[in-house]
Amino acid sequence: MSVAVLFLTLLGAVLGLALGVAAKKFHVDGDPIVDEIAAMMPGSNCGQCGYAGCPAAAAAIADGSAAVTLCPPGGKALAQTLAAKLGITIDLTALVDDGPQIASVAEEICIGCCRCSKVCPTDAILGAAKQIHNVIREACTGCGNCIDRCPTEALVMQAVPVTVQHWVWPKPAMVPGAFAA
């Protein structure tokens, strides 16, 4: 009896010590997944998701308080990448994705006030005071921050036009029981 008690006590003490040492030795600072997710995000810190920038959104996704579908500029593609990263399945049919969007300036209405260019996170809007502004397509991330700033509603979001070069074949219609999913 006493041997058993002694043995179990000893066993508990040794294992507890081992766990304690391991916790100290293999301690991880921060959650590496947050950095990995942040690296996948658009990184323009546009704030459309409601979080203060992409790193904050990444942290929220990592701790589960935000959905992977939160990022409008990232769209469906980002949601899929994030879901794959986190190993979760999401229903993308509910996610409305009009494809990538970019801002464009209606030149006849623009008054050259420069308010939009100040809020553009990627410096994608060109133009000096009293000059018609222009959006550099390649640099625009489609965050939409500029839209509300325009006093004359000259800025609108537009779908990036699909060209012959960028067109993607649609996935074939699903056949019931065609493949193991």
Add this chain to the structure above:
Amino acid sequence: MGIFEKIFRSHPRWGVHPNDHKRPAADTPLRSLPVPEFLYVPMQQHVGGPARPVVLVGQRVLKGELVAEAQGNVSAPVHAPTSGRITAIGEITAPHPSGLSQLAVTIAADGADTWCARVPVSDPFALAPEEIARRTAAAGVVGLGGATFPAAVKFNLGRRLKVNTLIVNGGECEPYLSSDDRIMRDRAPEVVDGLRIVMHAIGASEALVGIEDNKPEAIAALTVAAAAFGNVHIRPVPARYPMGSDKQLIHTLTGKEVPADARAAEVGVLVHNVSTCAAVHRALRRGEPLVERIVTLNGGALARPGNVLAPIGTLVVDLLRFAGVIGRPARLLLGGPMMGVVLPHARVPIVKGASGILALDASEALLPEAGPCIRCGSCTRACPMGLLPLEMASRIVAEDLDGATGFGLSDCIACGCCAYVCPSQIPLVQYFSYAKGELSARERNRLRNEAGRRLAEERLARLAREAQEKAAVAARRKAEREAARAAAAAVAAPARPPAVRAVRAPSEAAT
């Protein structure tokens, strides 16, 4: 398995043998299409950057005159296919399954078909290889087998990598098509001269012309034409789809296998199509840019199938009218039935790579409903690349695109053998096209995100720098003011103005 392979497998072990439907169209003599009233010349008829129009609406052009210039390293210029007046520069439906439009120059033909001034070369072999490449590029010659890669870019690549063997692709393994067959029969001397010019341009010492053995007339014609040249070898190859694919033809003719991440030139061979060789001949010997091509018109819905010489930019509807349509075609294809694309309608122009227009009738254009995969493995046996189409497709169905990539999706050449043999009629090629497109869209998106992130970081750095500079300027102003005040205080006493200027000078530079 060496011995097993020899005993139990006939060569080649890949591919399929579809009914070729090539005759009678292939045996019908070549006809010329009367120049249509309007021609619509697309700016993107090749792999690479689209050409940029250099003409204005209303301008008169002669046949062969430059209409659009090449843009970028991989690109090709476009020339006027006939003489006439430019009536529009705008969008037209592209010969593409999406039905999307692309930029094209519209020419109203004047009917005279007058050539511009041409500069023929009497002895191309006296020219430097670079000069041949330059002239080929200027003539807008692209790969006419369907890939439409600018020919001159390939010449330069071949020369740089010291290619020894030129492989001339006369395989034409696609059913229904016979434009290459026709050019080999009717213009054999041009083909042979053209391929010798190409050999000179890339510095190759021998040429192997691979022709499927279902084209005996073409083999005979080229054998005669090449008889005088000891380094040009005509090699009949078994008729087996996709023999006309570069990798399969290289392997059949030379036994060399092109590594997965390498180009054919890196193993010392370069492939050019027979029609491309003929176009090179015309570009050099006659100074004629690529403005017309032989197009096969075939399919059950046509009354007079055959091959026709048509100017680039001819509308498909004009070609169909020429060949006579019986009833209403069930499906219009650009290219052959194995790899060709569906045309959204007949008002699309033909391009340099348009080897054939097929008007299939209802019995040819079956649209069987896909059933479940029974894992019969037919696709695996048919795949010329040694892939497992059924495994890739099952991953793609489950949206596991990376899993499909792990099964070799990037090695798929979209030849269509798998879907052709599938007893369940699963649209395997479409699954792969979808996955490839989706993956490249994701890659584009990733690059875009990266660029956006870099720009955002640069902006933050700029804002920080500006704030810093503002602070510096403010500090300097403050110092200036204090200096001025000190100076003013010192006015009563002996003054020292140069000190003030010395302080102000850098602050002016900063603002």
Add this chain to the structure above:
Amino acid sequence: MSSPLHASPVAAPHAATASTVARVMLSVAAALLPATVYGFWLYGWPAVHLWWITIGAALLGEAICLRLMQRPVLRVLGDGSALLTGWLLALSLPPWGPWWVGVVGGLFATIIAKQVFGGLGQNLFNPAMVARVVLLISFPVPMTIWTAPSPMLSANSPGLVDGLRITFGTLPTMLDAMSSATIFGYARTELSRGVDLLQALAAEPAPAISLLGERAGSLGETASLLIAAGGLLLLGLRIITWHIPLAMLAAIALPAWLMHGLDPARYLDVGTHLLSGGAMLGAFFIATDYVTSPNTALGQLVFGAGVGFLTYVIRTWGGYPEGVAFAVLLMNALTPVIDRFIRPRIYGRDRRGTPLEIDA
């Protein structure tokens, strides 16, 4: 991201072979026909009745599931896969077995072994063999009473109505009178009694090893040569490849030849192993089932060899006299593993998938 104009254009290729799933299944059924008809003649009307009852039950099971899943019943049944499953199962049952064996087996094959897994193409195990093994384990007595051949039109062959009565169990005495043993069952019994095979096979009641199979057994077991002929037909039609049958038969023959050479008194010879039991049916019709066998040639060789070797092991040292069904099921379970590790070499890459070296 599809175009607004043409939501789903038709993708290449715009040509297809005439091959369809239904054509494949019906060709297999046709290849089974000679052996089946011969079996009918050999065992008389009860065999015919059990055959159609089993197929009917298999079709019924499939139809019930399709109905529940709201899928088109007639069109899917038309692919012939349930028919073939029922047929193969019927060929592996005792010809004079009671009706409910066929019904339970047929329903089990299509409902549990096939549709529960997701239907055609999704099942891990061969449905007919699953059903056979389930029957064998659950109802060992009716599954091991074999009838000696009594060819139709012969004196003691039951007529159409008597056949029905035998199948539906209202004529029990006749069955007992005619029961016999299969060659493997006989060999095992004799060995366990301490009689060696040399004596046992020479003795009077030993089942004959005739090429046309006039001996006790299931429909698919006795006429091995007709089954093999059907298999060669499938090979000729390119519906199956040679890899699985050859590997399986070789893997049975090789250990049989070795062991028989070592001790003929304890181990049966090669001919008996190949021509008796389910070896031929298994090699050409069961193990070659597309769904449950590997996809690559090399994988099929491994698979076939595994089935053959396991068959020999179970027949010789296992608890049951016949082992094809168990061997097939065991190798079915290994198929995903085989497919995972044995893949064809991709053009331009080595077997591990790394690009080839450039040698200009």
